[in-house]
Amino acid sequence: MCFFALTLTSTLTRLSDTTEHSDAAGDRPARSESADALREVLPVLLAVLPFGVVYGAIAVQEGLSVAQAMGFSSVVFAGASQLAALQLMGLGAPIWSVLLTVFALNFRHVLYSASLGRHFSSFSFLQKLTGFFLLVDPAFGAAEVRAAKTRLTASYYFTYALILYIGWLLATLGGAGFGRLIEDPEAFGLDFVLPVYFLALVMTFRKRGLFYPVAGTSLAVSVLIYWLFGPPWHVSLGGLAGIAVAAIVGPQPRSGDSEGEERGVEGP
Amino acid sequence: MTNELVTADGAWSAATIWLVIVAAGALTYLTRIGGYLVISLFGSIPPRAAAALDAVPAAVLTAIVSPVLVSGDWPERITILLCAVLSLRLPLIAVVVIGTVLVAGARAFGF
Numbered sequence: 001m002c003f004f005a006l007t008l009t010s011t012l013t014r015l016s017d018t019t020e021h022s023d024a025a026g027d028r029p030a031r032s033e034s035a036d037a038l039r040e041v042l043p044v045l046l047a048v049l050p051f052g053v054v055y056g057a058i059a060v061q062e063g064l065s066v067a068q069a070m071g072f073s074s075v076v077f078a079g080a081s082q083l084a085a086l087q088l089m090g091l092g093a094p095i096w097s098v099l100l101t102v103f104a105l106n107f108r109h110v111l112y113s114a115s116l117g118r119h120f121s122s123f124s125f126l127q128k129l130t131g132f133f134l135l136v137d138p139a140f141g142a143a144e145v146r147a148a149k150t151r152l153t154a155s156y157y158f159t160y161a162l163i164l165y166i167g168w169l170l171a172t173l174g175g176a177g178f179g180r181l182i183e184d185p186e187a188f189g190l191d192f193v194l195p196v197y198f199l200a201l202v203m204t205f206r207k208r209g210l211f212y213p214v215a216g217t218s219l220a221v222s223v224l225i226y227w228l229f230g231p232p233w234h235v236s237l238g239g240l241a242g243i244a245v246a247a248i249v250g251p252q253p254r255s256g257d258s259e260g261e262e263r264g265v266e267g268p
Numbered sequence: 269m270t271n272e273l274v275t276a277d278g279a280w281s282a283a284t285i286w287l288v289i290v291a292a293g294a295l296t297y298l299t300r301i302g303g304y305l306v307i308s309l310f311g312s313i314p315p316r317a318a319a320a321l322d323a324v325p326a327a328v329l330t331a332i333v334s335p336v337l338v339s340g341d342w343p344e345r346i347t348i349l350l351c352a353v354l355s356l357r358l359p360l361i362a363v364v365v366i367g368t369v370l371v372a373g374a375r376a377f378g379f
Contacts, residue, residue, distance in 0.1 A: 054364075075293025076296050098288055099291055099292060103295045104324055105325060105329070106299040108299075110299050110303040110306070113301055113302060113303035116304075129301075187376070189367075192347070196348065196364050199351055199352060199363075199367075200355045200360045200363040201360065203356065204360060210323060214326050218328075218331045218334070239330075239331040243320050243324055246327070247316060247319065247323075
């Protein structure tokens with residue numbers, strides 16, 4: 001798997017070989033850039049793989065074919081939004097509300113690309129397009145840390161991001177194969193995996209400014225709407241209520257380093 | 269939603285699912301390149317908009333989970349509250365495993 005990623009990486013980086021060689025940080029050969037990325041991505045990969053397996057198993061339980069489960073992982077590559085989409089499809093939500101939820105959950109990437117774009121300046125046009133496609137939470141965290149220490153090279157970035165991507169696809173495939181074998185998912189508590197996963201995910205954001213007012217508002221509005229009207233409106237309206245609180249109160253200083261809590265545990 | 273998009277039993281048809289997958293992929297790519305495009309065109313993101321964007325994951329995820337408190341049975345309600353406390357200390361994957369095992373166990377004992 002890693003070998004495959006490195007081959008792909010070298011194909012992508014070869015496109016910019018001419019610039020790579022002439023620049024200052026280019027004194028380091030691409031191979032050692034890749035080795036650094038490999039060493040740093042492996043622990044993160046171990047944390048990400050179980051979620052790919054869970055996603056694959058639940059996708060098949062929710063009625064997706066293995067090809068659809070794989071297709072979803074390969075074009076979206078964002079676990080939380082993929083799981084949320086499955087949850088809403090299970091509730092029989094309208095298509096637009098599923099898409100709105102995927103868009104809302106992935107909106108954080110706008111901030112990532114705004115920041116990381118500055119460090120992509122040595123990348124070719126094709127590398128930029130591919131690099132943004134692969135921009136998941138851990139890749140963002142690692143690339144920002146790398147860019148703070150030295151120049152971010154294509155070899156480093158694509159080794160790191162492609163290994164996560166390929167790992168995500170293989171984990172999805174494994175989970176989808178496994179999920180087809182389970183006859184009674186509720187006996188294993190599989191229907192409870194999504195709520196508890198989203199809960200634990202929410203708690204990783206607790207060091208952000210305004211977390212408690214935002215989450216508290218979303219909680220109250222979501223429960224109220226669910227109680228009054230049932231699904232699926234509780235997601236959109238509860239979410240919007242929390243976002244409105246943040247927009248009205250405005251920017252807050254963060255109450256701690258938010259980089260660590262999002263790296264590794266959340267993505268893809 | 270038109271009738272061709274759903275099958276007789278009300279589930280989504282294969283074509284609908286593929287449509288959602290492709291559209292979700294396109295929207296996600298838009299978010300991944302969007303910040304770069306906005307910065308390239310306008311120079312910066314306004315602070316209030318950045319604060320709102322920052323709050324999106326917590327707000328939406330909370331809204332997805334919350335109904336467990338009213339719709340679930342007692343094992344689910346108690347487990348979700350317990351997991352909220354556990355997640356202050358334990359890594360994410362540990363909380364997911366513990367929560368799932370507790371609910372499966374409660375069901376095995378007939379709760």
